[in-house]
Amino acid sequence: CVLRKIAERTPLQRLLEHLLRSMEKRDPQQFFAWPVTDNIAPGYSQIITNPMDFSTIKQKIDDGNYQNLNEFINDFKLMCSNATTYNHQDTIYYKAAKKLLHVGLKMVTPEKLRQLRSVLT
Numbered sequence: 473c474v475l476r477k478i479a480e481r482t483p484l485q486r487l488l489e490h491l492l493r494s495m496e497k498r499d500p501q502q503f504f505a506w507p508v509t510d511n512i513a514p515g516y517s518q519i520i521t522n523p524m525d526f527s528t529i530k531q532k533i534d535d536g537n538y539q540n541l542n543e544f545i546n547d548f549k550l551m552c553s554n555a556t557t558y559n560h561q562d563t564i565y566y567k568a569a570k571k572l573l574h575v576g577l578k579m580v581t582p583e584k585l586r587q588l589r590s591v592l593t
């Protein structure tokens with residue numbers, strides 16, 4: 473029989489999956505869960521050249537695409553800045569992105585990472 477190769481997780485993948493789950497919890501309306509389409513956001517693909525969303529980040533974690541925490545954080549920041557670029561300040565999406573960025577970056581302070589390291593390793 474063919475031995476099923478279980479998806480072994482590297483320590484980095486385990487850290488990134490934990491952070492992703494925590495960040496997704498702060499997006500209950502799931503505005504950042506999936507790629508933004510031109511249908512729901514007219515002209516989006518013309519304005520935003522590097523789209524990013526949580527599902528794409530998840531796929532990149534699973535594919536072992538992130539070499540380190542900073543590459544993951546950069547995609548998180550890109551996702552939030554796309555929303556503050558496309559949406560006007562007085563929209564729920566702009567405000568949600570500002571809050572999400574703030575909360576997400578607080579999760580990756582040196583102190584938070586130290587606490588996590590003891591839990592995850």
Ligand SMILES: COc1ccc(OC)c(-c2cc(C(C)=O)n3cccnc23)c1
Pocket residue numbers: 502503504505506507508509512513554555558559565
């Ligand atoms: C109203 O319900 C949804 C559902 C999913 C969305 O994006 C995945 C969005 C959404 C998410 C965004 C963002 C993130 O810019 N957006 C911008 C304009 C119009 N809609 C959106 C809204």
